[in-house]
């Protein structure tokens with residue numbers, strides 16, 4: 351059976367769904383390339399169509415493609431030869447115009463890796479290019495600043511459920527699969543903005559059934575996640591080090607995902623010294639995973655797995671009983687997985703901790719994810735400005751917390767306003783915690799209203815602070831601070847960690 355993600359890969363830009371703005375920008379970039387001669391970085395989460403868009407663009411423009419993948423090629427000379435030559439040569443077998451499109455996939459993996467010549471080499475090639483180059487990356491900030499500065503930037507957002515469903519519907523029709531509309535919605539919902547996963551899930555379920563129903567989707571979800579819940583129980587509560595390692599062999603998760611699952615759930619049962627020890631092992635595991643990413647040497651996975659399983663089990667002190675509500679890893683914890691983002695995250699968490707009188711761990715695991723959800727894409731501008739002022743956030747920080755592009759005017763103007771706000775008395779002398787999302791309503795004006803009204807006279811009837819959190823271009827979701835105390839099993843792309851206790855407990 352052919353892979354549907356390949357069969358239904360967009361061949362023209364108009365088939366790239368859910369990122370209209372980015373798509374238009376890409377087209378514009380290509381059409382005006384002769385005038386500006388800049389390369390472009392296309393970045394965003396996995397499976398949202400970045401690489402497909404680059405290929406579709408080449409197709410639309412009639413440009414042959416030359417693709418280079420960071421992990422396939424070893425050594426600076428290879429980069430030089432392929433990207434350099436291709437970039438310089440206007441006469442190679444190009445299209446009618448002599449143009450060809452160079453696609454540098456996994457461009458965030460070149461960074462700091464001597465084997466690949468590091469990012470300096472790439473930056474040089476990219477700067478000197480005589481042909482258009484698209485650099486595709488998941489992690490914008492894993493690329494060096496000079497590389498980022500020498501390129502235009504286009505962000506691909508997670509694909510909204512609303513955009514995913516029609517893609518699935520279309521595939522079903524073309525494959526002759528009968529379906530319940532709701533089943534498609536369920537798939538779209540559970541794949542959190544990743545269109546490739548949605549298509550994969552659709553294919554997996556559709557192959558097992560005559561008519562695709564919601565029940566099929568739910569059953570298949572349960573089958574794939576049941577294993578992990580049993581494993582967490584064994585790891586966290588029951589098995590010794592060796593048993594935990596063995597149990598992990600049966601779990602159908604990548605080490606990266608497994609680490610996220612463990613990291614998010616271990617604090618539900620461990621505390622104090624045992625938790626600190628467990629985190630120590632998890633951060634070792636994380637380092638090994640980083641090494642795998644940097645070198646593509648998968649033999650390091652073993653050390654990562656040893657640490658996250660045997661290490662965590664060995665950290666346990668005393669018996670653990672009872673039933674624990676484990677939950678899937680949050681989008682947020684996945685974000686902390688790379689060095690660049692982790693450093694930014696930790697430095698912001700430290701500032702939050704200081705101001706709020708909370709521990710850094712609480713700031714990182716509880717407060718920051720919450721703020722991130724509330725200021726998603728800076729839509730709640732007023733709140734974002736106040737937050738930036740309260741925690742001294744610069745543009746990179748604001749971009750990190752909100753998910754907005756760092757170089758956007760929006761982020762720059764927020765930081766400017768925050769600087770201004772910092773000089774006003776209100777903030778200087780407040781000394782109050784900025785973050786008070788509990789129900790005490792003691793200083794409602796410090797936190798937020800949904801409107802960017804800029805005045806401070808709203809210490810009124812804020813019974814419940816309702817914040818409108820935009821999900822993406824075409825849909826909106828609302829959340830209230832106190833809603834967050836209620837446990838919610840479903841982790842979606844932009845929701846913070848499932849926090850059983852409610853944030854107010856930590857304040």
Ligand SMILES: Nc1ncnc2c1ncn2[C@@H]1O[C@H](COP(=O)(O)OP(=O)(O)OP(=O)(O)O)[C@@H](O)[C@H]1O
Nearest residue numbers: 355358359366367396397398399400401402545546
């Ligand atoms: N926006 C989209 N519109 C249509 N199909 C898409 C889109 N995004 C992803 N797909 C489907 O998912 C597959 C994988 O997409 P693609 O490889 O382009 O994603 P990506 O963002 O480059 O991910 P990665 O960073 O993991 O390479 C495509 O072949 C296509 O089937």
